[in-house]
Amino acid sequence: MDSPTIELMSALASMFESGKYSDLTIICGDKRYSVHRALLASRSTFFDGACRNPFRESETGVIDLTEDDPEAVEHMVHYFYHLDYLSKPLSRSSSLRSSGARSPRFSRRAPKKVNFALVEDPLLAMASAAGSAMPMTPPEEQANQFDALDASAKLPETPTADQFTEDPFDAVTAEPEADVERPHLITHAKVYAIAEKYGISGLKSLARKKFTHQIEAHINSDELPEACQEAYESTVDTDRGLRDVIIQTFRSHPDLSLRKDVELAVRETPGLAFELFRMASGLPVTS
Incomplete structure (x- = not known):
C-alpha cells in the first residue's frame, strides 16, 4: 500500500x-x-x-x-x-510511518538496554565510544547485563515480515492474536447478510471472499454447521453467494456428511438438505 x-x-x-x-x-x-x-x-x-x-x-x-x-x-x-x-x-x-516518521507515543519497540563496555565486539565498542544514542546499563545492573535484553531483541534465523514492511493496518488497540486463528465463519455469514440487506456490494463481496477462504482452511471447525445454517436462513434462495460455496465444500469433502453436528444442522435446514439431496442425485442444485 x-x-x-x-x-x-x-x-x-x-x-x-x-x-x-x-x-x-x-x-x-x-x-x-x-x-x-x-x-x-x-x-x-x-x-x-x-x-x-x-x-x-x-x-x-x-x-x-x-x-x-x-x-x-x-x-x-x-x-x-x-x-x-x-x-x-x-x-x-500508520500515516506517520508512511512518511518516514515514527510516532513516539505508539512506538512499536522500546530501546533495549545494552552495556557496550561488557560486549567483546570492536564495532560495538567503537559505536559506544562515538556516543551511541542507546542508553547504557547502570553500574548496578552490570552483573546481570544479559537479563536486561528482552527476548524479542534476538533476531530469528529466518527474517519475518516485520523486518521488511510495516503493516498499514497496525492498531493502537490491535485484535488479540488468539482471534487471528479463529474461523469466524458465522460472523462472515452475518456480515454477508447485512451487506445484502443494506445494499453494500463491496462488503458483500469481501464477506464472501473471507467466508470462502475460512471454510476451506477450517473445514473441521465446530462453527461450520451453524455457519451453514446462518447462510441459508439469512439469505434468499436466489442469492447463491454463500450457498454455492457451501455446496461446493460438501462436494469436495463428502465425509462432512458423516459428522453428527453437520447431520443435525442439515436436518434443521430444509434449504440446505434439499440442495444436498439434488447434488447427491446428480441433479442441478438450482432449478
Missing part, C-alpha cells in the same frame, strides 16, 4: 475515531455510531435512500438498526471507514 493510500485510509479512520464532522448517528442496542452521510450514502443503496428522501431518518439524523445483529452492524460500520473488518484498524501512526 503506497503512502497516499495509507494517508487517506488513516484520515478516514481518524474521522471515525474522533467523530469529527459527523452528521448521522446509527443506533444498535446500547451502541451509538457517529458517522458521515456522504460516506455511507455513496456506498450503500439503503443509506442513500434514507438520507436523500424525506424519511424520519433524514430529518432526525438518527437511524435505528436495533433489530439487526449487533456484531454485524459493528463490522458494517467498521468497513465504511477501513474497507475491511475483523482486521487491525488503521491509526494515525
